[in-house]
Amino acid sequence: MAKRERGSLTRSEIVKVALELAEAEGGEALTFRRLGPALGVAPTAVLRHFRDKDELLLAIGNQLLETALAEVDPAEPDWRERIRALSRATRRAFVAHPRVAVLVATRTLRQEAEFRVVELILGAMAQAGLRGREAASLYRVVADTLLAWTAFEATVHAVGLDVMRKDGLAWDREYVVLPADRYPRIREVAPYLSEVDREDQFELALELVLDAVAARGSAGRVD
Template structure:
């Protein structure tokens, strides 16, 4: 009896498999051998779509950006557009932390990244910025969101015990600092315990957008 031929692999299926492996097993699982095994395919079949691991990684990075703008349409309110994109981006990074850590510093040169940049520059154009100033503000905003989102994603890649130790430090070590040596830290210790990562990100994001609005040639 002849074996049933395996369906041909698609680039999208390979990227899906990469994200699943990264989500469940971490960055060390991102090898052509492991991806091929996960798909039930010969690892060499992946080379029909991706020349090497780095090209595959860039495609994964672009997939994260694609997820962040899925179903999104600008509203005509530039500030709302930029804020919504930032929140969406962080949400995707937190959903795929291992992939996010690998993707954050890369330039994908692919359609989703280009679409994101186009949306941001258009929003800044609506605020009245000329192209050169729009680019400066785009880079500042994008780097802020990438850095903060990657930081939070990296924290999620730590094992649970390590995360608990870091989290408890605010209630334990910092709550016990001597006021004579650290008067301001001792006074603020109860509030440090209550800091929420999500709220902190939104607070910082609004500060950034306030700064953009203050420099915008058009009324916000």
């Protein structure tokens, strides 16, 4: 890339190029020495915007959450539907960049997009009838379940879908021929194991968590 005008570099541009670099070559490629030439500046120019790699990673995570939030209607009246929309959008945003997602999905970003996500989820908890410590606790259950699932799927994609498809064949091969006398429960459900995919499980996990929130809210509500 050609040299650029001094002072023209922005944080958003650095985040964009860093995301592309890390996704193409992995997190180990995300160094200021590599970023400088990719941006057409000296590596020290990046340091004027980010103290270190960790601060840059947090900004990348914030950008992924911004992408997810752009798909969510905060005025949606149904609290469960708001959480569904946020969860699905977050999953899409992170899994679209799996090599980055595995680095940031478990971090506390402490930036604007994360604050908005926390506010959105806590608003849903309040609407469900939860307050105080219980609202905080159930917020963490919702957020941690979503991010844990997202990190898991990102890892799957980072490993490679071909490898995971080969692993998935085990449900149709090894599991269906296990001896019924030793593994009666497996043999009982073996024909269905291969039918259950990550899409099914994500949606089921999400609904189970939302059911728990609704149940806790109803239990604490005084009519």
